[in-house]
Amino acid sequence: MIHIILVDDDAMIREGLKMIIETQEDFILDAVCENGEKAIEACRLYKPEVTLLDIRMPGMNGIEVAKLLIEENISKPLLLTTFDEPDLILNAMKANVYGYILKSASADTMLSAIRTVALGGNVFQKDVMDFITSQVSEQKQKENHLFDSLTEREVEVAAAIAEGLSNKEIGKKLFISDGTVRNHISVILSKTGLEHRTQIAVRYLTR
Incomplete structure (x- = not known):
């Protein structure tokens, strides 16, 4: 079973997602929260996947x-976003979130x-990735060379x-x-100056 906590300040969004989640027999919705503070309390209590x-x-x-959920290792965050939040989406690239979805x-x-x-795993919805790519286009030339120092195997990872x-x-x-995979990821982070696997994914997809 997959335990989930849903967090959104919009009541209509909460209700719509709640209905979708509750249709699945392998999902358990532990809590529905309207703000970040309540979400942290619920996550500390239930520790959802x-x-x-x-x-x-x-x-x-x-x-x-x-960031707090990851620091405390109590849940994997998946961010819900729209196209009118470019600054927040780009800031999310610096955090070790597991993905973004519209x-x-x-x-x-x-x-x-x-x-x-x-x-x-990580989830980067194509529409969101296309948007991120357009937002970081001015950095594209630099990022094109980010993976040049990697070996063929590291690029595959x-x-x-x-x-x-x-x-x-x-x-x-x-x-x-698994240990070899972890070693390759550590080397990739060291060579590229990135901080975590989410940044590896985003930089690879926008290279």
Whole structure:
């Protein structure tokens, strides 16, 4: 079973997502929260696999909540966003969130994203990635060379991360152990100056 906490300050969004989540037999919705402070309390209590977070909320925004959840290792945050939040989306790239998905995404897309994140994968909806790419176009030349120092195997690992695969799935795909995958990721971070796997995925997809 996948335990989930839903966080959004819009009552209509909360109710709509709640209905979608509750249609799934393998999902358990532990709590529905209207702000970041209540979300943190609920996550500390239930420790859900996935927390769906509105990126913009009064008080603590979704990015601030996500950072705290990751620091305390109590849930995997998946950010809900719209196209009118460029600054927050770009700031989210610097946080180790597990992905971003549009609030307008289809029910199937939303459910698939939750399952992927629960397994430790990353989700970057194509429309959001296209938007991010357009926002960072002025940095594109620099980022084109970000992976030049990587070995062929390290590039393969980076590509697999960008596909949203977990370490275990990457190991199976490339026929290497989980430990070797972790070592490759550490080397990639060291060579590129990035801070975590989410940044690897975003930079690879926008290179």
